[in-house]
Amino acid sequence: MDQIATRPHDALAAALKPELDAVNTLIHDKMISRHAPRIPEVTAHLIDAGGKRLRPMLNLAAAKLCGYEGPYHIHLAATVEFIHTATLLHDDVVDESKQRRGRPTANLLWDNQSSVLVGDYLFARAFEVMIEPGSLRVLQILASASATIAEGEVLQLTAAQDLKTTEETYLTVVRGKTAALFSAATEAGAVLANAPDEQIKALYTYGDALGIAFQMADDLLDYMGDAGQTGKNVGDDFRERKLTLPVIRAIAAADAEEHAFWQRTIGRGKQEEGDLETALALFAKHGTLDSTRATALEWSAKAREALTVFPEGELRTLLSDLAAYVVSRIN
Amino acid sequence: MDQIATRPHDALAAALKPELDAVNTLIHDKMISRHAPRIPEVTAHLIDAGGKRLRPMLNLAAAKLCGYEGPYHIHLAATVEFIHTATLLHDDVVDESKQRRGRPTANLLWDNQSSVLVGDYLFARAFEVMIEPGSLRVLQILASASATIAEGEVLQLTAAQDLKTTEETYLTVVRGKTAALFSAATEAGAVLANAPDEQIKALYTYGDALGIAFQMADDLLDYMGDAGQTGKNVGDDFRERKLTLPVIRAIAAADAEEHAFWQRTIGRGKQEEGDLETALALFAKHGTLDSTRATALEWSAKAREALTVFPEGELRTLLSDLAAYVVSRIN
Incomplete structure (x- = not known):
């Protein structure tokens, strides 16, 4: 989730340094x-562990892109980071995770x-912090994203483990895991700035598409195996029987024998040596890694396209670069 | 937590029936x-399991006592019940509980x-439901209570297990466990009704004192042993090494030998047969069950006293009866 962009990310952090410092203080x-x-x-263990403050930055950049000069984008960014931190704490319990950001x-x-x-x-506390600015619409966006x-x-x-999982369900899961807080951050930034509807909608679309592209790239990388970048081993999702897009599409294209393979390995979890290799061969046969890559690129393009309602400028370029970067890892 | 009053509770439920039906629908x-x-x-497993909707009733009664005629007390009551249900779900995970309201x-x-x-x-969802009424002050009360x-x-x-726990810490714990949501429900009801500050403050005090009296009575009952009423066995809290008021006061009055007993049984958890009996004897020696009872009665009286800013009437009487009832179990 947080192995994003060194480059566009660092450039954004530099462009937003005074605001980010204020967010950290708050x-x-x-x-x-x-x-x-x-x-x-x-x-502090989690929040100071070198998370990249991606969501606060998205929020700050969105507000500034809409001409907002403060001060409440600081509160909003802190709120978004609190919500994110809360979900990480709970996720690690739910997933029984032992490592996060390289630390226990x-x-x-x-x-x-x-x-x-x-x-x-x-x-x-996230909601408490966000009451001061007094925008019910922003609170609505955050509560809805949290749900x-x-x-x-x-x-x-x-x-999980349900072979009937559709692409639509996958997209709902991805929105929940990643895109909902991205789009809430960007949309709420625009709302806070009293931006016109067109800009609010554009920033919602940007955050949503960015999050989806990002998560899809992550799911793809799980099978492409670059542990240096992802910190994961090839096929972790396969072993955890996760229905990500490459698998969903391979199941959709499967003949009876292949379906039995998926039923055994993902559905019943009876995995044997060599199964991951078989899965990779089935992906290749049906081209599902390629088609997942293509879909992720489409979402990235959609994110960048959404930004074109704004005049050209540094922040627009940085956000656009970020959307390009999240899929550069798979390209 | 929910073995409250059949009588005043049922009377309140009858007085608030149309509102409670609307809350359940929402x-x-x-x-x-x-x-x-x-x-x-x-x-549904939890919310339909015969919880008595005590918190929603407190909220509805408070709003009506301040002359509010709706419609948003329904939203507020549903919000309060959602927050309560969320905390129960998490508490049962934290405590590894196996039973709640007589069901798994x-x-x-x-x-x-x-x-x-x-x-x-x-x-x-609780916060989402409460955004519609549009009261930032109510949202502030609920967010603060949740924190x-x-x-x-x-x-x-x-x-837990820390013998240096003070009465002040105990009170903070009790407010968190019980009183914070009671007082939020009653205070927010008054705020929603645009009641004068004096009434808002009175209803906050009522909810706070009611919750404290209720929890103190519960903690006392744990050592008085009436499993029929509490659904618990005598000394559950002792076995779980909880620092409730009878224990805190017994430790404060302990001589060196008694302190060693508490250190072993509560501090280190090395409990042996007969320890509960010794604990009960030490309570009797120092009169800590009696003094806990007296303190609970004071809180109950404080709750009833707070209501006197309101003119006499059915709802005031019912709320007052409720405050009397929560300590009638220990009297």
Whole structure:
């Protein structure tokens, strides 16, 4: 999720440095708990672990692109990062993860209880921080995105191992995992700026398409295997029986024998030595890695296209570069 | 938590029947998920399991007591119940509970993952439902209460087994566990009704004191042993090494030998046969069950006293009766 762009990302960070510094200050102010010191301990472990503040940057860039001069984009960016941090804490419990951003997860260092409760705390604080600016429409966007995130995660849980999972379901899961908070960050930035509807819509589309392209590229990389970039091993998703796009499309094109293979390996989880190689051969036979790549590129193009309602300028270029970059890893 | 009052509770439910029916309808409408059927399954398991809708009733009664005629007290009551349900789902994961309201918990019937994620979904939906009424001040109260709840739970987690736990810490935990959502429900009801500050403050105090009296009575009952009423066995809290008020006060009054006893049984958790009996004897020696009872009665009186800013009438009487009832179990 966070192995994004060194280049466009760093350029964005440089362009937004004063705002990002203010966001970091606000985050540290607001994560303090008067009563329970474990809350800032757990939060700091994750929030200071070198996350790239991608979502806050998307939000800040969107607001500025719409001419907003502050001050509440700082609150909004901190809110978005709090929501993101809360979902990471809960995800690591749900997935029983042991590593995140190259460090042991909070659930491993402390316990599941702390991760669940500190996540709840951050989620509540996120909304508290965002009440000060007084925009009900922004609150609506954030609450709705938060519901979509949880919904996507539940769907992923229940759709896992289900061979009937459709591309539509996959897209809902991807929106929940990644795109919903991206699009909420960009859309809410525009709303905060009182931008015209056309710009609000454009920034929603940009965030949505960027998130989808990003997650699709991630799912593809899982089978392309570049552990240096992804920090994962080839086929982790296969072993975890995840219905990502290459698999969904291979199942859709499968003959009876191939279907039995997928049923055994993904549906029932009876995996044997050599199965990953067979899966890769089936992807090649049906061209599903290529077609997934093509679809990811389409979403990236859609993200860049959405930005054309804005006049040319540094921020537009940086956001556009970011959308190109997220698929450059698979191209 | 929910073995409250049959009598005043039922009378309140009767007085608020049309509103409660509307709340139930709204809850069922809003718990639907377009994409993930597991969400309403898990939610319905808990929300239809005969919870007494105490918090929604407190909210409805508070709003009506301040002359509010609707319609948004329905939204607020549904929001409060969603927040409550979300915290129950997460609590049962945190406590590894197997039973709730006489039925297997969701984490047992489904899994921890579903409980965490469905809780997140309900929490997000709670805020979404409450945006429609458009009161930022109400949203602030709810977000702040949600943070207090999580904070109290984290504090309980970290203060557990710590013999240095003070009465002040205990009160913070109790507010998080119980009183914060009670007081948010009553305060927000008054705010929604645009009540004068004096009434808002009175209803906050009522909810806060009611919640504290209720939880203190619960903690006391744990050592008084009336499994029929509490559904728990005598000394569950002792076995779980919880620092509740009778224990905190016994430790404060302990001589060196007694302190060693508490250090062994609560601090280190090395419990032996007969320890519970010793604990009960130490409570008797220092009168800590009696003093806890007295303190609970003071909070109950404080709750009833707060209501006197309102003119006499049915709702005021019912709320007052409720505050008397929560301590009648220990009197």
